[in-house]
Amino acid sequence: MPAPKRSDAERNRAKILVVARAAFAEQDADVSMAEIARRAGIGMATLYRNFPGRRELLEALYADEVDGICAAAETIDAQTPGAALLAWLRQAFAFFASKHQVAALLLKQPGADDHFFNDNRSRVLAAGRPLLEAAQHSCEIRDDLSIEQVLDAIAAVAHVQRPSDYLEPILLTVLDGLRVSAGSA
């Protein structure tokens, strides 16, 4: 019976990712694989069948978040192309703030490689580029920045080590600065 088996496997994988995401977000992110299996209510064999090691698990978490931000770029609902871009950049900001921790853990793993980060960066850039181009085409968003520059600006703010209510007006400043109505300094 391959169908129900696959569904079980999918459920397990999803459960592991939810538990692992919560575990790695804790103060002490040094959670063992055994502890993750325990919290997910599965055996070690099942955990390792899904993720041979800590690095693979962290990579899956990271790629999962990238999937989410890429999917958001295609489904975002807004009145104008400019509003769509700004709404998506808000989601990208939350993504950069959260991925920072997973990325930091991932970089400490043996075998962590640049290709992985570069591939995922390329995916986010590719997802955001049509949104930026549409918003620039409709003359709502300034046209002197590329999608790389826009996302680097958002990521730079997200990586400031301060609470979110401190960062919020800084993010607003950058988003306001992207609007064409802002004039030029």
Next chain:
Amino acid sequence: MPAPKRSDAERNRAKILVVARAAFAEQDADVSMAEIARRAGIGMATLYRNFPGRRELLEALYADEVDGICAAAETIDAQTPGAALLAWLRQAFAFFASKHQVAALLLKQPGADDHFFNDNRSRVLAAGRPLLEAAQHSCEIRDDLSIEQVLDAIAAVAHVQRPSDYLEPILLTVLDGLRVSAGSA
């Protein structure tokens, strides 16, 4: 003859700082104290009388740059308080971009301490605060950010590891976003 003697000492100190600033800005910042003395055309005894070690020399370079940005806040010449703030923030941006390297070297030195950085951070904040308050009072600059948030935003952009022509439109975006005319996202 104390007067000429002091003048010699000042000249030597200034010469060492100029040479050291250039040396530490090079690709390979691992320049020896002996090499710095050689380039400054002074003896090792004179160098060590001014700066007992590498850490003291880096701290002097750093404090010297902080002096510069603080002095600029008092002498900036612009049409309006808003223009004065934005002009000063441009200088602060250049300062953050350059101090990054000295700070990175300084943090590697034994005995590098947080008090030193915190004291200097406080001095920059104190220098910029009256400029921001005046510009907010004249309704040119948005009033939902503190001087800490404004400078963190500028520093975040300065620390993105990209060439200055890449960063320039990002900096412009932040400066434009600070203007009240920018509306709100």
